[in-house]
Amino acid sequence: MERLRWWIANLVNKLGGQCWADLVSWVLAERAERREWYRRERLPWRPISSVCREDLARTGCCYCGKLRDGDGGR
Numbered sequence: 001m002e003r004l005r006w007w008i009a010n011l012v013n014k015l016g017g018q019c020w021a022d023l024v025s026w027v028l029a030e031r032a033e034r035r036e037w038y039r040r041e042r043l044p045w046r047p048i049s050s051v052c053r054e055d056l057a058r059t060g061c062c063y064c065g066k067l068r069d070g071d072g073g074r
Contacts, residue, residue: 048067
């Protein structure tokens with residue numbers, strides 16, 4: 001089942017506008033003790049959010065590295 005979730009996460013990630021870090025959390029939540037809000041969210045749709053944009057403004061890139069400012073970041 002986890003292999004299927006990784007496959008789905010990779011496909012959704014190719015659509016663009018998705019946060020890879022949140023997609024990974026969706027996959028790993030199945031294995032770990034999940035929080036209540038993860039249990040409710042069955043779909044792997046994880047759009048880039050305001051948290052990603054705040055990280056970009058503060059550090060030059062977001063946590064998963066999709067958003068970068070060109071000079072800063074990892």
